[in-house]
Amino acid sequence: MHAIGPLDLASLYHQTEHHYFAVTCPLHRRFNACVNGYFADLHINEWNLLFIRVGSGLLGDGLDAILELIPRTVVPVRTMVHRDKIGCVQEPLANLGFTVIETTTAMVLDLATFAPAAARGAPPQINLTYNLDDWAGPVGSAFAMSAEWTAHYQARHQLAMDGGEDLYHFTATIQGTVVCALTLSMIDQVARLNDVGTHAAFRGRGYATQLMQASLAHAMGLGARWCFLEASALGVSLYRKMGFKDLFEYQAFWRGPLPALTPPHSGETAVG
Known part of the structure; x- marks a missing residue:
């Protein structure tokens, strides 16, 4: 197999990431190659939340899309942002009530x-x-x-x-x-x-x-x-x-649930 450069490894990481979350979450939306959203559950429970992952690619109109989506989402939102994108998204997320929480590390073996x-x-x-x-x-x-x-x-x-x-x-x-x-x-x-x-x-x-x-x-x-994982x-x-090597870091941002005027009856509103 030919050598794979760092950018290719990052792309492979995001490929495995998207596959895993897409097949284990009931709903997902791919805004573009950089921004993806995954609705964790269709049932109301403490882990009923929206995952948004901002990766290595070009943001394009993905940032505008999630900034428009988040205020309409009453469930908690956890947003994972590639270290290179933090400067673009931190202030808009703070304006929407997000706080900085943990840092995780994308790794490859x-x-x-x-x-x-x-x-x-x-x-x-x-x-x-x-x-x-x-x-x-x-x-x-x-x-x-x-x-x-x-x-x-x-x-x-x-x-x-x-x-x-x-x-x-x-x-x-x-x-x-x-x-x-x-x-x-x-x-x-x-x-x-x-x-x-x-x-x-x-x-x-x-x-x-x-x-x-x-x-x-x-x-x-x-x-x-190759094998990839995301480490706490x-x-x-x-x-x-x-033997795993660091690829890049994700910064996690968190916004808790919003008061709902009416109970959500499905996940389509959250990710669609």
Whole structure:
């Protein structure tokens, strides 16, 4: 395979990002190559929100489109902005009531250089599972989801799988207890990791690393050369130890829910 430059890697990252969110969210709208919106759920719950992601491409009329959309959206809005676009969007978002929250890091691993590390202690049992009940437990626990929201999230993944999307769900089990889970997605032989989560009582034992290594080996078996992920500040050091390299940073902005004159009856208003 020919060498891929940084800009091409960023484009591949956004390709995997859009694929993952588009297949796991009930509604989405692609404003242009730079700006995408994803409606997280059709049901009213604490995670019922609109994701807007502003990437590496040209903003074009995408900024105007989201600035027109956001005031009409009563659910919470989380906007992820590529570091190079912050100067363009920060003031308009502040005028709409957004606050700056966390920073995340887009990362890439060249699978040609991937070498699994030796396991520490007794290795967990690693499974590629089609039983999403097993997978959902650690994910819901790790991301502090309520039982209701975890069920909605699981249902969305099940719907994507039933539709033939290339999602693979891995779990790690210790003495019959599922302690860790993640999602591997594939598009055009490019891989992405999401939902890496470990039950709090089992963190710090290397289970997530071993689970990721197994999923990366699976991706290589499917022909993947590159794997991407988005890391929180707490996860960056772990992923760097595994060989992932920083691509760019996202700055997250948050606006809470607005008082609704009438209850929203569908997601079309939010993203359409």
